[in-house]
Amino acid sequence: MLAQQGGRMDSSGSTISEQIDEIDEALHHASETKNKPDFSQEQREIVEQFIDELLDTRLELKKC
Numbered sequence: 001m002l003a004q005q006g007g008r009m010d011s012s013g014s015t016i017s018e019q020i021d022e023i024d025e026a027l028h029h030a031s032e033t034k035n036k037p038d039f040s041q042e043q044r045e046i047v048e049q050f051i052d053e054l055l056d057t058r059l060e061l062k063k064c
Helices: 016-034 041-063
Strands: none
Touching: 016 041
16 A cells, blocks of 8 residues: 555555545435435435445545
């Protein structure tokens, strides 16, 4: 791993900044999907859990 601030890379070669951008995009799409009227409550809960996991991952990356 590179130890430069903001330019750290993980084993896949992505910088933390790039990973956060990807998470932000996924969060955007997940929040739009969650609000679709044709989703059941169970489906909304699955998407909500996915959003929670994305947010946890984003927080962990920000700590690096």
